[in-house]
Amino acid sequence: MSLTRRTFLAGSGALALPFLLASCGFVQTAPAERRQGTLTFTTWGTDAELAGFRAAIAAFEAANEGATVELNAVPYEQMFTNIDAQLQAGNPPDIFRVPYYTFGAYAGRGQLLDLTPLLSADRQGQFTPQAWAAVQNGDGTFGLPHHTDTSAILVNLDLFRQAGIDASEIPTSADQAWTWDQLDALGERLRAGLPADRWPWAYNWQGNGVTRWLSLLFQSDGAFLESDQKTPAIDSDAARETVAFSSSFFTKNYVPANNTIASSSYAAESWFSQSVAMVWSGAFQIPDAEQTADFEWTATFAPRNVRAGSDFGGNALVATANTQQPELAAAFLEFVTDADPMRDFCRAASLLPTRADLLNDDLEFDVRPDLAPVFAGQASLVQPQDVAQVASPSMSAIIPVLKEQLDLAFTGAQDAATTVTNLQSGIGAATGG
Amino acid sequence: MADTLAIPAPRTQQTRRPRRPGARREALAAYGFVAPNYLLLLVFVLVPLGGAFLVSLQRTDGFGAGEFAGLDNYARLASEPLFWRALGNTLLFTALVTPLSMLLGLVAATLLNTALPARPLWRSLLILPMAVSGVATALIGVLMFDQNSGILNRLLSAVGLSPVTWQSDPVPAFATIVLATVWWRTGFNMLIYLAGLQGIGPDLYEAATLDGANRLQRFRHVTVPLLGPTTFFLVVLNVIFSFQVFDIVFVLTGGGPGGATSVLVTYAYETGFVTRDQGYAAAIGMVLFVFALVFAAAQYRASRTKDVVE
Numbered sequence: 001m002s003l004t005r006r007t008f009l010a011g012s013g014a015l016a017l018p019f020l021l022a023s024c025g026f027v028q029t030a031p032a033e034r035r036q037g038t039l040t041f042t043t044w045g046t047d048a049e050l051a052g053f054r055a056a057i058a059a060f061e062a063a064n065e066g067a068t069v070e071l072n073a074v075p076y077e078q079m080f081t082n083i084d085a086q087l088q089a090g091n092p093p094d095i096f097r098v099p100y101y102t103f104g105a106y107a108g109r110g111q112l113l114d115l116t117p118l119l120s121a122d123r124q125g126q127f128t129p130q131a132w133a134a135v136q137n138g139d140g141t142f143g144l145p146h147h148t149d150t151s152a153i154l155v156n157l158d159l160f161r162q163a164g165i166d167a168s169e170i171p172t173s174a175d176q177a178w179t180w181d182q183l184d185a186l187g188e189r190l191r192a193g194l195p196a197d198r199w200p201w202a203y204n205w206q207g208n209g210v211t212r213w214l215s216l217l218f219q220s221d222g223a224f225l226e227s228d229q230k231t232p233a234i235d236s237d238a239a240r241e242t243v244a245f246s247s248s249f250f251t252k253n254y255v256p257a258n259n260t261i262a263s264s265s266y267a268a269e270s271w272f273s274q275s276v277a278m279v280w281s282g283a284f285q286i287p288d289a290e291q292t293a294d295f296e297w298t299a300t301f302a303p304r305n306v307r308a309g310s311d312f313g314g315n316a317l318v319a320t321a322n323t324q325q326p327e328l329a330a331a332f333l334e335f336v337t338d339a340d341p342m343r344d345f346c347r348a349a350s351l352l353p354t355r356a357d358l359l360n361d362d363l364e365f366d367v368r369p370d371l372a373p374v375f376a377g378q379a380s381l382v383q384p385q386d387v388a389q390v391a392s393p394s395m396s397a398i399i400p401v402l403k404e405q406l407d408l409a410f411t412g413a414q415d416a417a418t419t420v421t422n423l424q425s426g427i428g429a430a431t432g433g
Numbered sequence: 434m435a436d437t438l439a440i441p442a443p444r445t446q447q448t449r450r451p452r453r454p455g456a457r458r459e460a461l462a463a464y465g466f467v468a469p470n471y472l473l474l475l476v477f478v479l480v481p482l483g484g485a486f487l488v489s490l491q492r493t494d495g496f497g498a499g500e501f502a503g504l505d506n507y508a509r510l511a512s513e514p515l516f517w518r519a520l521g522n523t524l525l526f527t528a529l530v531t532p533l534s535m536l537l538g539l540v541a542a543t544l545l546n547t548a549l550p551a552r553p554l555w556r557s558l559l560i561l562p563m564a565v566s567g568v569a570t571a572l573i574g575v576l577m578f579d580q581n582s583g584i585l586n587r588l589l590s591a592v593g594l595s596p597v598t599w600q601s602d603p604v605p606a607f608a609t610i611v612l613a614t615v616w617w618r619t620g621f622n623m624l625i626y627l628a629g630l631q632g633i634g635p636d637l638y639e640a641a642t643l644d645g646a647n648r649l650q651r652f653r654h655v656t657v658p659l660l661g662p663t664t665f666f667l668v669v670l671n672v673i674f675s676f677q678v679f680d681i682v683f684v685l686t687g688g689g690p691g692g693a694t695s696v697l698v699t700y701a702y703e704t705g706f707v708t709r710d711q712g713y714a715a716a717i718g719m720v721l722f723v724f725a726l727v728f729a730a731a732q733y734r735a736s737r738t739k740d741v742v743e
Contacts, residue, residue: 084706087495087496088495109496110497111496197581207687208707256580257580257598257600258579258580258581258599258600258601260601262686262687262688262689262690262691263600263687263689264575264600264684264685264686264687265575265579265600269582270581273582275581275582396707396709399707400707400708404692407689407690407691407692411601430708
């Protein structure tokens with residue numbers, strides 16, 4: 001066959017087409033040779049979580065010949081000072097694990113890889129809208145939501161009985177969850193029925209867990225940021241009602257006096273020591289509770305006010321902007337958020353999946369499988385607009401404002417109206433909005 | 434003014450001391466031995482210090498290049514109530530912990546310098562906290578001071594006393610960090626004082642006894658002055674340690690309740706690593722450095738007994 005100019009151009013075009021399409025983002029799967037190499041992956045985790053990551057890594061390496069992932073497990077307390085220092089020094093890991101409330105601080109400052117051109121076309125549809133909202137920043141997708149967790153209520157049935165409250169009064173479905181008024185009435189009965197050194201409940205808002213106070217704000221249909229994630233929106237009746245309601249836990253002696261934001265004692269410890277009858281808690285406490293609690297216990301839904309509301313806890317997996325192997329990093333992130341690895345991880349670690357196909361009534365935990373529907377049901381009540389606020393790039397600057405002002409409200413040093421006014425100005429200063 | 438300056442006389446052969454044979458080689462050897470220390474000091478202290486000062490002049494979250502802000506961060510410090518509260522807490526903490534832990538250390542050292550039954554055991558017990566990290570000390574403190582399930586409140590309840598609100602009231606919360614630190618630091622002070630006491634010869638005490646001095650007078654007029662250099666060393670060290678307190682406060686109280694136990698370093702940590710306002714955090718660090726430096730210099734000038742030797 002003679003080679004004409006036309007056949008030469010057509011042939012060249014056909015050969016070049018895959019490369020052109022790939023560069024435009026139309027071809028989603030990285031070529032095999034780009035899936036070779038070594039990724040570094042830094043995370044913290046419980047034993048069950050680390051075992052889950054190791055299993056996922058082994059399966060990924062088996063499925064991608066020539067690819068290896070080096071897992072660097074560090075204590076949670078050191079995790080982000082280390083990551084920050086490594087990012088500043090220019091030698092971060094390729095992949096790390098990040099809570100949703102910290103995610104924005106990295107994504108909003110150009111430290112994370114925009115995965116948009118690297119992900120499979122159907123990826124977004126696999127996740128719940130809340131989870132997908134939690135890894136967005138601007139127009140980009142800067143991570144994949146690996147798992148979530150939200151606070152329901154763990155109940156000590158022995159203390160309920162002691163206070164004369166029957167287990168049948170405990171809600172078993174989301175639409176029966178206690179209203180704020182019912183919770184207040186329950187607090188009164190528990191207070192009256194329990195000894196002075198036992199309290200109705202403890203709330204898990206210690207330290208950076210202060211973001212869990214926002215669940216109460218969302219239950220009042222309040223917000224702390226406008227949809228631009230910048231303009232403060234907490235100066236509202238909903239916020240004043242929420243501050244007054246949560247402060248009443250202290251004035252009515254429903255919580256131990258040291259259940260403050262800055263307390264060094266976590267709420268769960270009070271529940272384990274049977275100082276409190278109920279505690280707001282994530283499902284991750286279930287294995288510990290099953291092993292440690294020597295009393296009968298169960299779980300129920302968080303309360304509701306104008307609507308249901310809950311915190312969107314958990315973590316995403318992200319790749320750093322300057323990783324030398326973006327395709328391999330994206331492939332690994334996709335692999336660990338595939339259905340089987342995510343299901344195995346969540347079952348063993350008592351965490352909730354972020355894939356819509358896994359987050360249903362069939363979800364099981366290895367420990368106390370009967371409680372999985374409570375936590376899964378609670379997670380389904382989280383609204384995407386609530387998650388988007390918590391994923392604000394300014395969240396790391398907003399958290400200290402919440403801690404300071406709510407601590408003042410809870411210790412009685414500041415009334416609800418002043419607290420909300422200060423929160424509005426403090427959040428405005430933190431976001432520059 | 435120039436004409437009032439004394440002009441040094443030109444050195445003559447008579448005024449110059451004769452150089453010892455080998456002195457130059459000895460000096461070189463001395464510089465050789467000292468050089469690694471100076472190099473480490475330069476690389477790990479002075480260079481980071483200079484770097485921190487430069488960061489304190491910027492608005493930066495640590496990612497990318499910062500924006501030069503001049504003295505804005507320092508001006509912000511002056512108008513920030515949280516900073517003044519943290520500074521006040523740091524000074525109060527220093528004023529309480531330094532004399533308390535030194536006094537207890539001196540009493541313990543004096544007792545353990547005498548013929549006491551099981552003396553090595555007592556010494557070991559007192560020195561033991563030195564081997565424990567600050568975080569572990571604070572965790573022990575949490576076990577002691579938890580106001581619902583802590584050991585102290587259970588003991589108080591057992592003897593019919595009301596429990597103390599160690600974690601929810603400002604004054605008891607501040608007391609917890611002082612008590613935990615004093616427990617931690619007394620052993621160290623005792624050890625240094627013990628070394629100082631063992632450097633005082635028994636002949637001085639014999640002479641004082643012959644002069645009719647009683648036990649208290651011997652302590653007041655012999656022991657205390659001769660422990661001057663030790664005390665000077667410990668004051669400087671304890672003050673600097675107290676200015677730098679972090680781990681015990683961070684773990685034991687988290688700066689609460691309501692900022693009642695927030696100190697400069699926890700405030701800087703929160704600002705630098707939680708809020709990621711690293712320029713402002715560096716400015717807090719520089720203030721802390723200047724305080725420690727000024728105090729050490731003032732103490733050096735004021736201490737009349739720092740060079741007293743037997």
